Amino acid sequence: MKHHQSVVSRLLSYLVLGVLAVLFLIPFYLLLRNALMTDPQITSTRWSWLPIPPVWSNFHKLFTDPAAPMATGLINSGIIAVTTLVFQMLFSSMAGYALARIPARGRNVVFGLIVSTLMIPAAVTFVPTYAVTAFLGGINTRWGIIVPGLFSAFSIFLFRQFYLGFPVEIEEAGRLDGLGYAGIYWRLLLPNSRSILMALGVLAFISSWNAFLWPLVIGQDPSSWTVQVVLSTFLTAQTLNLSELFAAALVGIAPLVIVFLLMQRSIVEGAKFSGGKG
Amino acid sequence: MTVETTQAKLESENTPTPRKRGGRSSREATLAFWGFVTPALAGLTIFTLAPIVWGLLLSFSHAQNTIRIGHFVGLRNYEDLLTDPAFLNSLVTVAIFAAFIVPLTYLVSLGLALAVERVTAGRSFFRTVFFIPSAVSYVVASLIWKVSLFNGLSFGFANQVIGKFGSGPVAWIGATHPPWYWFVLVTVRLWLQVGFFMIIFMAGLQEIPRTVYEAAAVDGAGAWTTFRRITLPHLRNTSIAVMLLTLIAAFQAFDEFYNILGGVGASAGNQVLARPPLIYLYSLALSDQDFGRGTAGAFILTALILIVTLVQGKALGFGRSEE
Numbered sequence: 001m002k003h004h005q006s007v008v009s010r011l012l013s014y015l016v017l018g019v020l021a022v023l024f025l026i027p028f029y030l031l032l033r034n035a036l037m038t039d040p041q042i043t044s045t046r047w048s049w050l051p052i053p054p055v056w057s058n059f060h061k062l063f064t065d066p067a068a069p070m071a072t073g074l075i076n077s078g079i080i081a082v083t084t085l086v087f088q089m090l091f092s093s094m095a096g097y098a099l100a101r102i103p104a105r106g107r108n109v110v111f112g113l114i115v116s117t118l119m120i121p122a123a124v125t126f127v128p129t130y131a132v133t134a135f136l137g138g139i140n141t142r143w144g145i146i147v148p149g150l151f152s153a154f155s156i157f158l159f160r161q162f163y164l165g166f167p168v169e170i171e172e173a174g175r176l177d178g179l180g181y182a183g184i185y186w187r188l189l190l191p192n193s194r195s196i197l198m199a200l201g202v203l204a205f206i207s208s209w210n211a212f213l214w215p216l217v218i219g220q221d222p223s224s225w226t227v228q229v230v231l232s233t234f235l236t237a238q239t240l241n242l243s244e245l246f247a248a249a250l251v252g253i254a255p256l257v258i259v260f261l262l263m264q265r266s267i268v269e270g271a272k273f274s275g276g277k278g
Numbered sequence: 279m280t281v282e283t284t285q286a287k288l289e290s291e292n293t294p295t296p297r298k299r300g301g302r303s304s305r306e307a308t309l310a311f312w313g314f315v316t317p318a319l320a321g322l323t324i325f326t327l328a329p330i331v332w333g334l335l336l337s338f339s340h341a342q343n344t345i346r347i348g349h350f351v352g353l354r355n356y357e358d359l360l361t362d363p364a365f366l367n368s369l370v371t372v373a374i375f376a377a378f379i380v381p382l383t384y385l386v387s388l389g390l391a392l393a394v395e396r397v398t399a400g401r402s403f404f405r406t407v408f409f410i411p412s413a414v415s416y417v418v419a420s421l422i423w424k425v426s427l428f429n430g431l432s433f434g435f436a437n438q439v440i441g442k443f444g445s446g447p448v449a450w451i452g453a454t455h456p457p458w459y460w461f462v463l464v465t466v467r468l469w470l471q472v473g474f475f476m477i478i479f480m481a482g483l484q485e486i487p488r489t490v491y492e493a494a495a496v497d498g499a500g501a502w503t504t505f506r507r508i509t510l511p512h513l514r515n516t517s518i519a520v521m522l523l524t525l526i527a528a529f530q531a532f533d534e535f536y537n538i539l540g541g542v543g544a545s546a547g548n549q550v551l552a553r554p555p556l557i558y559l560y561s562l563a564l565s566d567q568d569f570g571r572g573t574a575g576a577f578i579l580t581a582l583i584l585i586v587t588l589v590q591g592k593a594l595g596f597g598r599s600e601e
Contacts, residue, residue, distance in 0.1 A: 013396050013460055020390070021407045027419065027469065028410075029433055030426040044433070047438045084450070095318035103304075104311035110319060117326045124556075126578045127572040128333025128565045129325055131345040140486045140493030181310035210415035217564060228417045232537050235421050242425065249418045260413035264406065271477040 022159045031253075042242045058247040067220050068240060070248055073230035074229035076219075077209055078255075080146050080226060084208040086113045089201050093193060097185050098157025101171070111160070117153045129215050140221040150207060155200050159275055163189065199218045199270035209256055227252045322537045337574035343567045354516075355574035361451060363493070365407045366576065367556040369582070375554065376528040379463045387472040391479035392509075409473035416470065416533030424538045429459075451538060453550055459539070459551055466534050475520050483509070505539035511514065518594045522587060529583050532556040555579050 012265070035058060062070055096105075105202050114277055117135035138144025166189065174184045190197075214275050215226040231252050234240045239249070260267065299450040316596030319355050332347070335357070342350040359365045394404050411419070425432045428450035437447040450458045486509065494504050508515075550555070555575065 010397075013393055014400075017393050017400075017404050018398065020393075021404060022470065024407050024411065026435070027414075027422045027427060031418075031422055034426055042356075043433050045432045047433075085282065091318040091321065094314040098311045098314035102307050102311040104308045107311065110315055113327070114319070114322060117322055118578060119331060119581050119584065120326070121526055124328065124530060124576050124583070125329055126334070126556075127569065128329035128336065128561055130563065131336065131569055131573070132325065132329045132332060135345060147321070148325040151318055151325060153322060153326075156318055181314070181345050182305065186315070206413060210417075212415065212417055212536075213560075217560070219398045228415055231421060232417045235417070235424065235537055236540055245421065247420050247423065252415055256413045256415075257410065260410060261406075264409070268409075268477055271474055272481045 015127055022046050031246060031250055036172040037243055039241050042246075055243065059251070060245045061249070062155045062244050062247045064241070065244065068234070068244065068248065069225060069230055070227075070251065071172065072223060073225050074228040076142065076145075076224065077227040079142060080207040080215075081205050083146050084149050085201050085205040088155060088204050089197055090157035091150060091199070092152055093159045093190065093197065095156045097162075097163050097189055099156070100163035101166070114153045114156055116262055118157065121132070124277065126213060126217060133218065139218060140224045141183065141218075141223060144218045145215050145226070146223070149214070150209070152204070154274070157205070158200060159193075159196065166192070195266075195269060196273065198266040199264070199273055202259065202266050203270040203274065205259065206256060206267075296316060315389075331362070331575040333576060336569050337571075339570050341568070341570035341573075345569050355571045356578065359571055359575050362541070364553070365555070365558055368555045370555050371552050372529055372531065372554045374460070375463065375552075376525055378460065378499065379467055379528050380467055380521060381525050382464065383472055383475060384521055386468060387475035388479050388513075388517075390472060390476040391483060392505075395480060395483050405476075408476055411469050411598045413469060414547060416466075417537055419466050419470055420534050420537035423462055426512070437513065453551065457551070459548070462538060463534055463552065466538070467528075467531075469520045471524070475524070478516060478522055479513065479518060482513045482525060485510045518591070519588075522596070525590060526583060529579065529586070530556055532560070536560075 032047075033051055036054040036056070038055050041048065041051070042081050042082050047071060049272065055208070095114070099114075101108060133139070133148060136144075138147070169190070170188055171184055174188045179187060211226070212228045212232065219229055220223050231248055234245050234248060335347045336345065338350055338352060339347050340345070340351045340354075394401055394408070397404065429435070429437070430447065430449040430451060431437070432441065432447045434447070434450070436450065440448065441588050448454070448458060450462050452459070475585055490508055490512075491504065492510055499507065535549075535554050536550060536559060539551055556579075559572055559575045559579070562568050
């Protein structure tokens with residue numbers, strides 16, 4: 001039908017997209033360029049486009065600088081993001097399964113309670129949640145950063161929707177084979193939930209790695225800083241020189257860019273799950 | 279209404295255990311239900327529901343340097359905040375921010391989705407380029423924007439570019455006229471979030487049946503008419519979702535304001551230029567340790583978000599077309 005689209009309008013589309021693509025890539029270019037330059041090169045008023053030769057020693061300096069707890073930050077962020085991914089998916093799929101498929105009294109009440117917490121914006125409750133976490137002794141601990149993020153009403157909701165559409169026949173076959181509810185969940189439902197687990201799991205990982213406000217509030221001691229808190233401290237306190245600062249930022253996003261490129265299909269699915277189908 | 283009934287129907291169809299056997303199997307179901315739901319329910323209760331209740335009580339207490347409830351002062355925390363020019367200013371700030379970022383995100387992400395859907399060759403390349411900023415954290419993006427892209431010195435990238443056209447360097451992040459820092463703050467969030475919403479719009483576009491477009495073409499409808507009469511109405515629900523999500527997120531802005539305008543305390547620097555409510559609450563609760571007012575402010579902000587969401591939802595006719 002649209003074969004009549006003129007060549008001009010097609011070229012125009014490519015021109016607009018091309019210009020926008022260049023604009024969108026500029027920040028990545030600047031990050032790479034600066035991370036591989038020396039400070040005098042970065043601050044020179046005569047712009048040089050490429051870091052020639054690339055200054056790889058910036059990374060070595062970064063990890064040997066005693067004033068920069070970058071390695072600690074990476075370890076903390078890795079542990080926090082992986083734990084969040086695993087347990088948020090486990091708890092959410094368990095609850096989603098129960099709410100969708102296990103008949104019990106009080107099910108609607110529980111579902112209503114969980115949905116009601118969706119109304120409260122998470123970032124706004126950080127002051128009262130901080131008060132509770134402090135009361136439980138969670139300040140400056142990894143668990144204080146992790147645990148409040150393990151329970152997501154939104155993923156529970158999405159898992160419930162997913163399991164509502166799960167074929168009953170599979171469950172009945174499992175029942176005939178003598179499986180109880182736990183067996184059905186573990187042997188039949190989870191292996192058949194790969195798409196949603198990957199989609200929501202990778203989103204949970206990314207948002208946990210990139211989270212800033214909550215780790216900033218809880219991790220007040222440098223030993224519990226995440227990558228984001230480390231980078232923010234470098235930035236706002238200006239404790240590092242520019243080349244190290246950009247090397248640190250590059251190290252901080254590299255794992256995520258790799259995850260993103262490898263898992264793009266799942267991430268697109270996750271975006272659709274959480275945005276479009278609501 | 280219709281949603282609930284279809285949902286109820288779905289559930290009754292999908293509930294595998296017939297209740298006829300009663301006794302043992304229903305006890306087994308009850309046990310299994312609570313076993314499966316308890317971890318999530320307990321976690322949400324401790325870290326979301328309990329804090330809300332505790333926070334509500336704290337907001338009626340004088341709680342300086344303490345998170346214990348007791349010294350009740352009625353509505354004084356709320357009165358203090360609503361007469362505090364700094365808090366009211368933070369609400370104005372976030373309203374200005376939302377007024378820019380919500381429509382811009384909508385237009386750019388919809389425009390990108392339409393443009394990327396149109397091309398055939400290189401579609402996945404363009405999609406990846408626009409989507410990949412979603413993987414970048416606000417902290418790293420703020421760092422690039424502040425120290426490199428919009429650095430106020432002459433070696434900043436934007437200043438280098440305008441220098442080519444003979445313009446002197448602009449102090450992008452500072453007390454300037456016009457206030458360029460808004461441009462910096464809006465573009466950073468735009469770059470970070472439009473790709474995500476582009477994906478959502480692309481999913482919406484793919485659900486529009488081809489036949490509708492073919493019929494329009496037979497009727498001789500032009501590109502603009504087709505867009506207005508077919509594409510936009512079909513994207514109604516997606517559009518509403520995108521606007522609500524960006525609006526709610528804008529009201530909770532913190533990261534880029536904190537990192538671009540400077541931290542809190544000694545390094546605050548340009549923080550006075552634009553302080554959204556969460557920055558205000560952060561310094562109230564963390565620096566001043568005033569948890570009474572901090573929680574009161576959190577509830578005022580929550581109420582505002584709920585009101586604005588409902589009003590915007592109403593204005594856009596939320597749930598009107600449920601085809």
